[in-house]
Amino acid sequence: MIPVLTTERLTLRAPEQRDFDVFAEFYASDRAKFIGGPLDRDRAWRQLATEAGHWQLLGYGRWIVADRANDQAVGMVGIWNPEGWPEPEIGWDLFTGSEGKGYATEAAEAARAYAYDVLGWDTVISLVAPANEASARVATRLGATKEAEFDHPRLGHLHVYRHPAPDALVNGGAEAYA
Amino acid sequence: MIVAAPPFPVIETERLRLVSPAGPEFDAVSAFLGPEAPHFLDHHPDAEATWWSVATIIGHWHLRGYGMFAVIDKATGDALGLVGPWFPKGWPEPELSWNLVEGATGNGYAEEAARAILDWLFTDAKWPSVISLVDPGNTSSTKLVEKLGARAEGTFAHEMAGEFRIWRHVPRTAAGKKLLEGWS
Numbered sequence: 014m015i016p017v018l019t020t021e022r023l024t025l026r027a028p029e030q031r032d033f034d035v036f037a038e039f040y041a042s043d044r045a046k047f048i049g050g051p052l053d054r055d056r057a058w059r060q061l062a063t064e065a066g067h068w069q070l071l072g073y074g075r076w077i078v079a080d081r082a083n084d085q086a087v088g089m090v091g092i093w094n095p096e097g098w099p100e101p102e103i104g105w106d107l108f109t110g111s112e113g114k115g116y117a118t119e120a121a122e123a124a125r126a127y128a129y130d131v132l133g134w135d136t137v138i139s140l141v142a143p144a145n146e147a148s149a150r151v152a153t154r155l156g157a158t159k160e161a162e163f164d165h166p167r168l169g170h171l172h173v174y175r176h177p178a179p180d181a182l183v184n185g186g187a188e189a190y191a
Numbered sequence: 192m193i194v195a196a197p198p199f200p201v202i203e204t205e206r207l208r209l210v211s212p213a214g215p216e217f218d219a220v221s222a223f224l225g226p227e228a229p230h231f232l233d234h235h236p237d238a239e240a241t242w243w244s245v246a247t248i249i250g251h252w253h254l255r256g257y258g259m260f261a262v263i264d265k266a267t268g269d270a271l272g273l274v275g276p277w278f279p280k281g282w283p284e285p286e287l288s289w290n291l292v293e294g295a296t297g298n299g300y301a302e303e304a305a306r307a308i309l310d311w312l313f314t315d316a317k318w319p320s321v322i323s324l325v326d327p328g329n330t331s332s333t334k335l336v337e338k339l340g341a342r343a344e345g346t347f348a349h350e351m352a353g354e355f356r357i358w359r360h361v362p363r364t365a366a367g368k369k370l371l372e373g374w375s
Contacts, residue, residue, distance in 0.1 A: 014215065027253060028250075028253065028254070029253070029254065030254045030255065033254070033280075054280055054281070055279065055280045055281035055349075055350075055351060056351070057280070058254075058279055058280030058281070059247050059279055059280070061250070061254065062246070062247045062248075062249075062250030062251050062253070062254055062279070063243055063246040063247045063250055064250065065213075065249070065250030065252075065253035065254065066213075066245065066246030066247055066248065066249035066250035066251075066253075067246050067250075069212070069213055069217075069219060069246075069249045069250075070219055070220055070224070070242070070245065070246055070249070095239070095242060095243065095246070096238055096239045096241075096242030096243070097239045097242075
């Protein structure tokens with residue numbers, strides 16, 4: 014079962030069919046170029062199904078991030094570790110029009126708190142494409158630091174950011190780095 | 192026989208238990224992905240591809256509310272494959288699909304599972320009909336779909352998945368069932 018998390022402005026919940034159009038629109042856009050896109054709608058649907066199936070295979074995964082006010086999907090954030098990944102990462106994608114509001118940081122903080130406080134992990138990474146400056150800014154805002162490089166056969170060269178360990182975070186959040 | 196309610200129904204046949212791979216009790220990793228797990232007949236040599244494919248099949252249940260069932264041998268507990276309705280984006284309509292693992296063929300398992308799932312689709316899910324998409328070069332699947340009583344009705348080509356013949360299954364009337372299965 015996929016748990017529901019709530020933050021100040023956002024709900025993190027299971028992906029559903031009704032999220033597909035905004036998910037597909039994002040994957041069809043040039044903004045998906047850092048994560049294996051652009052993808053056509055048929056491939057995007059399989060990607061959304063894979064996101065849900067990831068939870069069953071690993072016991073964790075990524076959530077649809079929805080605006081608490083109207084439950085509209087604004088992104089996909091959570092812990093991603095499919096076959097071929099170096100280790101579990103906190104990943105964040107914001108759908109078209111939802112950038113620039115701090116949603117990725119807010120949702121990724123919740124996902125990281127879930128990894129540390131619910132799953133009991135003591136470390137987690139994020140993979141960032143070198144040209145994806147917006148994503149690198151989110152990683153930095155979260156207190157993560159670039160520590161290595163990783164080459165993925167399909168996605169190419171990626172920077173490995175490591176998040177601060179649970180002990181280094183104040184109240185599970187990133188306030189210490191603000 | 193249906194022994195559990197949706198969203199994760201369990202269907203039992205004489206030799207098989209059909210369970211949702213998205214259900215809380217099913218361990219898809221040891222059944223299909225672990226080092227000891229058998230390969231699917233159409234398996235891709237790349238382990239990543241199988242992982243993504245199984246994740247997609249499980250996620251299909253979340254998005255559609257139904258999907259392919261894991262076929263379990265009741266006697267041994269072994270997972271024999273996946274059979275059930277499959278409706279990814281781009282398909283003309285939902286299809287009844289089957290994919291067994293190596294070593295599970297030649298025993299009528301796909302047929303036994305497919306018949307039970309057709310009954311479930313027509314009786315419980317109240318579907319008026321369902322298609323199967325079969326690669327014309329796949330002789331064993333063509334034999335099975337003919338045996339199941341489906342009728343060929345055209346072709347479907349998908350840019351990613353290839354070219355298929357469309358076969359349509361329809362519910363049998365009570366009289367038709369008796370003719371085929373014998374009066375008792």
